[in-house]
Amino acid sequence: MFDVVKHWFWYDWVMLFLRLLISASIILTMVDVQGELTLPLWGAISWAIIAFSVPWFCLLLNFKYYLVTEMILSGGISVYLTHLFPDAYLTLLMPAFMIAANSAHKSYRWSAPMTILVVPIMISIVSRHNTLWVMIVHTGLAYAIGFAFHLLVVNHRQNEIIRDQNTVLEQYVSQIERVTILEERNRLSKDLHDTIGHSNTSIIMGLETLRLELPTTAGQDKLDSLLQLARKSIDEIRGYVHQMESPQDRLPLVESLQQLIEEFQVNSNINVRFRSFGEESVLPRQAEMTFYRCLQESLTNAVRHGQATEISVSLQFELRQTRLEVQDNGRGAEHLQEGFGLKAMKERAYNLQGQISVYSALGEGTIVTCTLPRQVEMPEEVIRLLLVDDQPFIRESLQTLLERQGDLHVVGIAEDGQQAVELCEQVHPQVVLMDLDMPVRDGISATQMIKQRWPDIRVLILTTFQDKQKALEVLQSGADGYLLKSMEPRELAETIRLVHRGGAIIAHDMSIKLFEDLEQFQKKPEAQFVETKTSDDYGLTTRELEILQMVAQGLRYKTIASKLYLSDGTVRNYASSVYLKLDVRNREEAVQKAVEIGLL
Template structure:
């Protein structure tokens, strides 16, 4: 009850004090003329106490309960007092005002006739000394004034809702502007790196090749001067890129999300509780941006659409993933449909091999969960690369591009699979860039043997052709990614980081071709497996569901199907989305219930 009172607006206090003043006046008058009462004085005072408290308590629960209680208790008291004192009919003016002020929706259809006509007729029946032309206009006027007060209340509430929504939108736009600036700064820095940085590298390499062609001392001095000038320019470009980094990007994830929650609570006037569970581990800029956007969109939706007043934000640092949960006490919906914001959140998470799920039920609020696999970007992290390609120009070009990255180090190169296997044991690389078509030993054979001997080495295939069959074979052999050599240098660097941290990546065009071929092969399965067709499960997803039901872990499934761990996790995430579940236990239960197992 105290929490409800704390939320009162000015009009609630006005009606409370009106009730208090009138009931207090009635009590004082009753004590003064207690000798003329037909009932014991204590009984009438108790009645007046109930008249003050019961309708007020009912109003906290439901306005319909209030209307009935007000009419029965206060109306009955007015009829009783008027039967002895005709002037006491004036005591019904205040409840007539309050009944009109607190009515809503269709209740006016029955509260108005009862208040203006029925109860005054009962008062006149028990006290024939009252003039009909006095009581009806006065009670009617009190009801009209109460209705006008009701309109004032509605207008005030609407203005409050609009003000609150505007505050949320202003806060949302501020955050959007901040994040957009960060993203644009990040994009610009990458573009400058890919253009100016690589241009300077090419100039320096070209000038270095001229050393043997310059015979005179004067020419050598000019060449050395040009090299120094180019290196100085490249150093300045790198300095500018470093300066473009925003201070917000250096903040820990917990601090950034907590700050966002506190700012939202201040502007939106809702209670937002933030908690971090588990030991915080560093995350990359893309992960931080994705979780930031997810929290921002979830908070805004909770207030704008769910009209929530209390929101709990939980950030879980788990061994394999980072999980953000936003639970609100809003209205909720029975049939949730993704809007533009939620769709964008899911696309952002999917780029990081994560996923976003929404659970909402009417009367129980909404729960938004964002899962992102743990991919740590440490300032001291060095990824040791090994390049395998039979073309020396491609090897040198890749080496030049990749060594321009702070955390990438090319520790060796080989011209075929056989040489790569020999050098891998000595160099111990973290990730191998593997060509497919090579003499002596091709990329498929080299990848299979490399994975058998060193399963922790990540293998990323770089090929010239979109050969779906070879792509399937080499992915089954244990490769962790398949890209085309036409890929942009920035995308190549991002993919190397992703694959190194446990992800799997296939070139988009090639993936679409593989998907189209798979859909054609699965048409017969749709005819013989109606349960699978209903859920849209593929043969591979059903196979993984069977293994999950046997208690197998992702790594065991990956080894049995000759897939990478990241690929199996992708299949499992898609499987969970299609079944509408959140984890492997729920997936197995639903699979058994629907006859999929």
Template sequence: MLDIVKQWAWYDWVMLFIRLISCFSITATTIQMEDYLTLPLWVVVFWEIIVFSVPWICLMLSYRYYLIAEMLLFGGLSLYLTSMFPEAYLTLLTPAFLIAANSAEKSYRWSAPITIVFLPLLIVLFSREIDVFEIFPQIGLAYVLGFAFHLLIVNHRQNEIIRKQNSVLEQYLTQIERVTLLEERDRLSKDLHDTMGHSYVSIIMGLETLRPDVASQEGTEKLDSLLQLARKGMKEVRGYLHQMGSPQDTLPLVHSLRQLGEEFQTHAKVNVRFRAIGEEYPVGKQVKMTLFRCLQESLTNAVRHGQATDIVVSLYFEPQQTRLEVQDNGHGMENWKDGFGITTMKERAAHLQGRVSVYSERGEGTIITCFVPRLVESADEIIRLFIVDDHSFIRESLRTILEGQRDLRVVGMAEDGAQAVELCEELEPDLVLMDLEMPNMDGIAATKRIKEKWPGIRVLVLSTFQDTEKAKEIMRSGADGYLLKSIESRELAETIRLVHRGGTMIAQDLLHKMLDAQSANEQEELLDAPNISEKDENSYGLTKREREILQMLSQGMRYKTIASKLYLSDGTVRNYASALYDKLGVRNRDEALQKGKKEGLL
């Protein structure tokens, strides 16, 4: 009750004040006219206290309960007083005003006739001295004034909702603009890294190879001068890249999410409480961006769709995973359906081998939880790496970077795809870092050969360019990931661990381009597929790939068998299966098959 009163607006206090004034004046008049009462004074006063309190309490629960209580209690009191004092019919003006002000939806169809016609007629029957043509206009006018006050309340509430929604949208757009700018700066920095950085490294390496051919002292000095100039230029490029780097990347995860919550609280005028549980550990840039976007979308949904006023954000640093939980006190939904924002959140999390779960019940609010696995070094596990690249300095640089990690060991290197296929049998690596463009045999052909001969070897492609067609082709050939060479060393090490454990990783910018192209293709495929039922598409939203995997599961195939048939990695198939289970609302393969048969999806 106290929580409800705290949320009152000015009009709620106005109606309480009117009720108080009316009840005090009636009680005072009753005490003065004690000698004329047919009931004991304490009974009448107690009745008047009930008339004041019970309808008011009912109003806190439901306006329908309020209307019935107001008509019975206040109307009954007016009838009793009018039977002794004809002028007491004026006490019906207050309930007429309040009933009109608090009616809503279709209740006017029965509250208006009872208040304006039925109750005045009863008063006239109980007191013959009252003029019918006098009481009806007065009660009717009070009801009309109450209805006008109700329209004022509705208008004020609508304006508040619009203002609040605008604040949320403005805050959301500000966040989107900021994140978009950060991503664009990140993209530009990567482009500079791939072009200018690559060129400078090539120049420096090329000049170093000329040193044995320079015999004179003057030539050596000129060579040293050119090398110094090139290294200075390289240093300046790195400085520009550092300045262009996203400030968000340098902030700890807790600070970034807390800052987002505080900004949202300021703009949306809702209470956002943030807490971090567990000892904070560093996470990758993609993990940070995924959790940041998850919180952003959850906060916006809580206010826009749930009308929440209080939101609790909990960030858990657990040994095996990082968990973000957003709980609100909004309306909640009985049959939750994922919108575009939630679907995007789930795709981002699945991309990192994580998941997003939503619990929502009407009247109980909504809880959105994002789980992202923690990728850490294992003291007992050594990942054997094989580097394939036609540039020797890139091979050596990668070797230096990766062998700085305790759980990573480079067991060999190759300069083209043909050599890589030959050495794989001898070295037996766990994971191959594969370049795309190489002489003799390119990365696509080499990946296909390796996967055909040794399906257990994981292949992670490292390329300079964002080529969606080649990325799709090499992923179909069996690659388990596609990254850009501009990736940070820590991100690269974490990605290697993720792919080694069965995950699939694609560079974010490239993934967005691939998803955009895939969405368009899926829409065309759906238009050409009349055998897909309307219920399948609209009720569960299964994609063509998810239906295909469901069909293969019904044939008794395991994830690895499905992966080999569809030229996908085992982790990718598991991600599709997890999304399939979420959409069907089941927990495992058996339940999915039962529901698929029941709903006609198979």
């Protein structure tokens, strides 16, 4: 009830004051004439108190409940008092005013006749001293005043809504304008730098090479003049580029977000708390702009859609990633619909190998989390690759596609499994992309040899075949992934990075077929006794064992992904790999077997 009262406006307090005033007057009058009352004084006062409180409590729940209780209780006490004192019909005027003021929608069709006609008729029946049409006129006038007051209240509420919406729209338009200007500034400055600036630099370098070919004084003077003009031009271009940079572009990320929050608080009157954790590191401009846009959109949505009154923002600089979290206390939504802004946020994060996650529930507000990996280009972070395939065109195409990535470097190419083993000893790759069907030595036997001799080398099977039996043999041989060559180059590069970090992955189409086929692989009755083994015996990585433990706790994939800062698809791939290595069909069987063999 307190939460309802604290959102009252001035007219709500006026109505409460009038109710208190009229109820107090009736009670004092009853005390003054208690000798003429047919009811005991305590009964009459109790009736007055009930007539004051019960309709008011009903009004907090539903206006229809209020109208009914007001007519019965307040109308009843007016009829009773008028039976004793003819002029007491005036006590009906305030209830008539209140009924009209609190009627809504189509309730006027029955509340007005009941208040203006039915109750006065009942009063005239019990009191012969009053003229009916006089009571109807007085009651109708009170009802009309209450209706006018109701229109005033509705108009005030509509104006408040319009003002709030205008504030949100002005803020949203301001942000869109700022985003548009920033994007245009970035585009123009980049174009100037990459086109005209590059052309002027080329002109200067070209003119410098001509200096030795112009031995005459006039030629030297003309060359110096052209060089001076070109240098002056490129200096002016640099000045334009720097002038185009917005203040937000020149600020560090933390200060930029703080400035955005301060402007938002001034325009929206919403309390926003900001905290930063960890040591601030230098991020790429695209990453900073992604965080900036994510915060802009989250703040706007919190007010525009969630009607939040408090927002909490935290920025965390971690070892391998940077995370921005925006949490509000708004209404939330059971089924969140992705609008243009949210889709744009996710696209920006996806382009930087990051992710946007949104959690929202009715009455619990909304949490928006933007996570971007730390992209630090360091020589030691380059992943060394060995390509193994018997098709020259495939080898050359893979090398061309993968070496476009700054952190992937092909250190060797092999035509078959035997060459792959020999090259592993020579070039020491970190990840091997292995074909299956090759002459001399196939991919499965080569993987087994590599894993036995160099367990730290990650082997990723890349094949055109969707053979379920071969997939099982590959995983049993120790391979860290099984993919199809039809996947997109970008997805392949991300998979290589994932496998290099210790993950394991299986092509989605293949995993579905494997799980369907595993239903036919039931354990034999004589194999009921299972030895206690370790995760190494089943080839489980540290990350896979961690996810298995969370699965055993009953956590869903989305929850696990949120805790480990991974995508939902990545967690599902890890789980699929665990199920295959444990030779089970689902999470229940995986947990049961993990307990039996001592992994949990």
